[in-house]
Amino acid sequence: MAVKDYIRERFFPHMWCAGCGHGIVLNGLIRAVEKLGIDKSAIVMVSGIGCSSRIAGYLDFHTLHTLHGRALAFATGVKLSKPELNVIVPMGDGDALAIGGNHFIHAARRNINITAIVMNNRIYGMTGGQCSPLSGYGTLASTAPYTNVDQSFDVVQLASAAGATFVARSTGFHVQQMTEIIQEAILHNGFSVVEVMSQCPTYFGRRNRQGDAVDMLKYMQKITTPIGSKAKEQNPELIERGVFVRKELPEYCSAYDTVIRRAKEGK
Amino acid sequence: MVEKSQFVFTGSGGQGVITAAIILAEAAVLLENLNAVQTQIYGAAARGGATRTDVVISDTEIFYPKVDQANVLVCLTQEAYMKFSPIIRPGGLLITDTRYVRIERTVDAIHKELPMYQTVMDKIGKPIVFNICMLGALTALTRIVRQESVMKMLEDRIPPAFLDMNRQALELGFELGTAAAA
Amino acid sequence: MSNNIRFVQGNEACVEGALYAGLEFFAGYPITPSTEIAEQLSSRLPKIGGKFIQMEDEIASMCAIIGASLTGRKVMTATSGPGFSLKQEALGYAIMAEIPCVIVNVQRGGPSTGIPTHVHQGDVNQARWGTHGDHAIVALTASNHQDVFAMTVEAFNIAETYRTPVVLLFDEVVGHMRERLVLPEPGEIPIVERLRTSVKPGVNYHPYLPREDGRLPMSDFGGVHRYNVTGLYHDMWGFPSDEPKIINELLHHLMDKIEHRTNQLARFKEFYTEDAECLLISYGSSARSAREVVEKHRQRGERFGLLELLTLWPFPSDLIRQKAAGARLVVVVEMNMGQMCQSVRLAVDRPERVFLSNRVDGVFISPSDIEKTLHLIQGKGV
Numbered sequence: 001m002a003v004k005d006y007i008r009e010r011f012f013p014h015m016w017c018a019g020c021g022h023g024i025v026l027n028g029l030i031r032a033v034e035k036l037g038i039d040k041s042a043i044v045m046v047s048g049i050g051c052s053s054r055i056a057g058y059l060d061f062h063t064l065h066t067l068h069g070r071a072l073a074f075a076t077g078v079k080l081s082k083p084e085l086n087v088i089v090p091m092g093d094g095d096a097l098a099i100g101g102n103h104f105i106h107a108a109r110r111n112i113n114i115t116a117i118v119m120n121n122r123i124y125g126m127t128g129g130q131c132s133p134l135s136g137y138g139t140l141a142s143t144a145p146y147t148n149v150d151q152s153f154d155v156v157q158l159a160s161a162a163g164a165t166f167v168a169r170s171t172g173f174h175v176q177q178m179t180e181i182i183q184e185a186i187l188h189n190g191f192s193v194v195e196v197m198s199q200c201p202t203y204f205g206r207r208n209r210q211g212d213a214v215d216m217l218k219y220m221q222k223i224t225t226p227i228g229s230k231a232k233e234q235n236p237e238l239i240e241r242g243v244f245v246r247k248e249l250p251e252y253c254s255a256y257d258t259v260i261r262r263a264k265e266g267k
Numbered sequence: 268m269v270e271k272s273q274f275v276f277t278g279s280g281g282q283g284v285i286t287a288a289i290i291l292a293e294a295a296v297l298l299e300n301l302n303a304v305q306t307q308i309y310g311a312a313a314r315g316g317a318t319r320t321d322v323v324i325s326d327t328e329i330f331y332p333k334v335d336q337a338n339v340l341v342c343l344t345q346e347a348y349m350k351f352s353p354i355i356r357p358g359g360l361l362i363t364d365t366r367y368v369r370i371e372r373t374v375d376a377i378h379k380e381l382p383m384y385q386t387v388m389d390k391i392g393k394p395i396v397f398n399i400c401m402l403g404a405l406t407a408l409t410r411i412v413r414q415e416s417v418m419k420m421l422e423d424r425i426p427p428a429f430l431d432m433n434r435q436a437l438e439l440g441f442e443l444g445t446a447a448a449a
Numbered sequence: 450m451s452n453n454i455r456f457v458q459g460n461e462a463c464v465e466g467a468l469y470a471g472l473e474f475f476a477g478y479p480i481t482p483s484t485e486i487a488e489q490l491s492s493r494l495p496k497i498g499g500k501f502i503q504m505e506d507e508i509a510s511m512c513a514i515i516g517a518s519l520t521g522r523k524v525m526t527a528t529s530g531p532g533f534s535l536k537q538e539a540l541g542y543a544i545m546a547e548i549p550c551v552i553v554n555v556q557r558g559g560p561s562t563g564i565p566t567h568v569h570q571g572d573v574n575q576a577r578w579g580t581h582g583d584h585a586i587v588a589l590t591a592s593n594h595q596d597v598f599a600m601t602v603e604a605f606n607i608a609e610t611y612r613t614p615v616v617l618l619f620d621e622v623v624g625h626m627r628e629r630l631v632l633p634e635p636g637e638i639p640i641v642e643r644l645r646t647s648v649k650p651g652v653n654y655h656p657y658l659p660r661e662d663g664r665l666p667m668s669d670f671g672g673v674h675r676y677n678v679t680g681l682y683h684d685m686w687g688f689p690s691d692e693p694k695i696i697n698e699l700l701h702h703l704m705d706k707i708e709h710r711t712n713q714l715a716r717f718k719e720f721y722t723e724d725a726e727c728l729l730i731s732y733g734s735s736a737r738s739a740r741e742v743v744e745k746h747r748q749r750g751e752r753f754g755l756l757e758l759l760t761l762w763p764f765p766s767d768l769i770r771q772k773a774a775g776a777r778l779v780v781v782v783e784m785n786m787g788q789m790c791q792s793v794r795l796a797v798d799r800p801e802r803v804f805l806s807n808r809v810d811g812v813f814i815s816p817s818d819i820e821k822t823l824h825l826i827q828g829k830g831v
Contacts, residue, residue, distance in 0.1 A: 008677075008688075011688060040675060041671065041672065041673060041675060042671070044670050044671070046516070056677070057677050057679070057688060057689065060675055061675055062519075062670040062671065062675050062676070063675070063676075063677045063678070064516065064519065064670070064677075064678045065677060065678065065679035065680070065681070065689075066512065066515075066542065066680065067512070067538055067539060067542055067680060070508060070509070070512045070539065073504065073505075073508065073509035073510075073512035073513055073516075074512045074513065074515060074516040075516060076476075076502070076504070076509070076512075076513050076516065077474070077476060077502075077512065077513030077514055077515060077516025077517035077518075077520075077524075078516040078517065078519065078520055078670060079516075080474075080500050080502055080513070080517065081473075081474050081500060081516065081517035081520040081522050082520040082521075082670065082671050084671070085520070085670065085671050102505055102506060102509075103505065103509055106504075106505035106509070256495075256500065256502075259495050260495040260496075260498055262495075263492070263495035263496045264495070264496055264498075289456075289627060292456065292627060293456040293627075296454070296456045296628075296629045297454060297456055302628075302629065303456070303628065303629070304626060304627065304628045305626065305627040305628070306622065306625065306626045306627075307625065309481075309482070309566035309567070309621075309625070329628070330737045330738070330740040330741040330744065331737055331738050331740075331741040331815065331816055332622065332626050332628070332734075332737060332813075333813055333815065335815060335817065
């Protein structure tokens with residue numbers, strides 16, 4: 001199928017700002033699904049609130065645009081109720097890790113077969129540029145006018161520690177890698193987390209003097225490196241890209257099938 | 268039986284008074300074709316502390332499910348006795364355990380002090396069936412339900428390995444009650 | 450002994466009713482005094498191939514049942530006061546997105562942590578107005594286990610018929626009390642199954658376009674029709690819209706589908722109301738004490754009557770006005786500071802004749818408490 005067969009064309013043009021990185025993620029996601037050849041009716045996309053969550057409406061899947069932070073909780077209901085469906089949850093950094101932090105760690109702990117894509121642009125875009133739990137120490141935001149003194153989460157470390165069985169990171173600059181990682185994440189039987197570093201030139205970029213979208217993308221190229229590269233040894237400040245965790249643990253819905261079997265056998 | 272019998276079982280958490288109340292009410296409903304309602308006062312602790320459970324048994328529909336004045340009051344601890352003895356209906360029946368309750372006041376009721384705990388410890392050696400012994404004594408004294416109905420409910424809820432012990436406790440209680448009634 | 454007779458807690462009667470109605474998915478979180486519902490369903494649901502999940506919090510439980518409902522299952526969650534507060538945002542979502550689901554609130558004392566193990570009926574207005582924004586809601590209650598069962602079945606039927614969340618507002622006394630429950634035979638109480646669209650694959654399906662009878666046929670997630678569901682104001686495709694006409698029409702639709710059916714949704718019981726001079730109005734466990742009082746006075750030949758409400762919302766104002774018309778005195782018996790009493794005063798022609806008999810100290814209101822109120826009223830020379 002052509003890429004445009006996956007979108008709801010009549011709802012375009014999309015509502016994202018010029019230069020927003022979320023469109024790149026949308027593109028990568030569609031290409032991943034296309035390569036996997038999954039039937040559109042076998043995919044449920046569940047999103048929360050924020051710029052990132054609007055991605056769901058543009059895609060011709062079963063789409064559920066929910067509440068701020070709660071996408072994974074809704075998604076858990078969908079998946080457990082009908083495990084044969086592929087459930088993909090795009091989230092923003094604030095959506096996933098501030099208001100939705102509890103659902104994030106518990107979905108990871110359960111290892112339920114859902115793909116969470118954290119579109120990390122380090123800012124609350126839709127409400128006008130407030131700092132997020134991933135903005136980072138020393139950044140500027142509309143609610144951190146004297147610089148942000150909050151430390152950030154590291155999504156990869158958090159997801160790994162919480163028990164996610166597939167954890168990866170890529171960026172909007174590395175579209176090929178991002179697409180491949182999303183593909184693998186969807187195939188993975190368990191809770192998979194993909195952090196995609198995405199640019200918000202309108203708020204984060206402008207306030208923090210990172211230039212326009214192109215500058216921000218180039219910056220992502222500069223500050224990241226493949227996992228275990230020589231460059232990382234020489235410059236430990238670099239952020240690694242690639243798959244950090246890839247392991248097998250009982251998947252929640254399959255494990256629940258065991259519960260059903262035991263209950264029916266009466267033990 | 269009376270048209271509406273109101274029971275209050277009191278003791279401390281873990282003595283099994285609530286279980287005893289449920290068994291009594293369940294036997295009345297499932298095996299004696301009576302109406303029964305059981306309620307309890309909940310605290311935060313599952314063990315220890317004063318426990319109270321109310322059972323109303325009637326051959327007509329029961330609306331108000333609690334007991335304001337008890338026809339039958341059972342007190343299995345001193346604390347419960349001190350706290351709840353005023354709720355007994357004049358002329359009602361008060362059952363206390365000799366080991367746990369020291370009588371300190373007179374109530375306008377028929378008072379049966381029974382060595383239920385001691386008997387259970389002497390004959391069975393397991394305090395866990397103290398509540399079932401109490402139920403046996405109460406059944407003998409009130410004849411509210413048949414002893415075999417109580418036994419049938421025990422068979423439904425207790426694992427076979429513990430059934431003999433419970434049957435024995437129920438019979439010991441019934442004997443104590445029958446002797447006291449005479 | 451008949452196999453259909455049980456001696457159970459009210460919470461178990463609710464579980465039996467839910468299973469009878471076709472419950473297949475439950476998500477919950479432990480909270481007193483509703484926990485028995487979750488415990489029992491964790492054991493019962495997998496036996497019939499259904500799903501039970503203990504979520505990380507109350508919010509997640511509410512969200513999970515909405516997700517599961519969209520896949521075509523009958524769903525329920527259960528909680529108590531503080532948990533009900535936490536569920537309000539997602540309850541509003543279910544109203545907006547028109548998702549059938551049932552939410553049980555076994556009320557305890559509040560506000561805040563309040564008194565977890567004691568009885569109150571303080572969430573009556575929260576059930577109506579707890580979530581933000583204009584909306585309508587259906588809330589049902591019961592005073593005995595047979596009605597707990599029947600109203601639970603009713604809750605599922607209403608949820609499916611009108612694509613709406615339904616709140617079951619029980620209380621600690623009913624939830625924990627044990628009494629007889631006679632399980633109806635299959636088919637004895639009608640069950641409403643979900644109305645699914647007959648639109649063929651490849652033809653446009655509009656999830657939010659009402660049929661002529663006002664009903665909105667659904668299509669399960671995973672089926673052939675792919676559509677959008679959102680908590681934003683949306684058009685007939687479920688796509689967000691900020692068009693004033695669409696906002697206006699959707700809000701009116703959400704209100705009207707419930708409020709215009711107030712009389713149709715009014716479930717109630719009445720005892721000696723036809724000639725009652727003193728009409729007691731009550732609901733939930735309080736109605737048991739009210740009934741005791743009414744029976745006693747009737748035996749003495751005094752014209753007392755009881756109107757027991759099973760539907761609390763939409764508030765059956767017409768019913769109240771009609772039943773109270775002939776009464777010299779209306780006494781609302783409830784365990785809160787007069788939440789229902791306020792609505793009754795608004796409904797009747799002579800609000801000065803409406804009095805409150807309440808108890809709010811965590812102790813179950815007794816017939817003698819109600820008698821005390823009656824003495825006070827009579828002392829006033831009413």
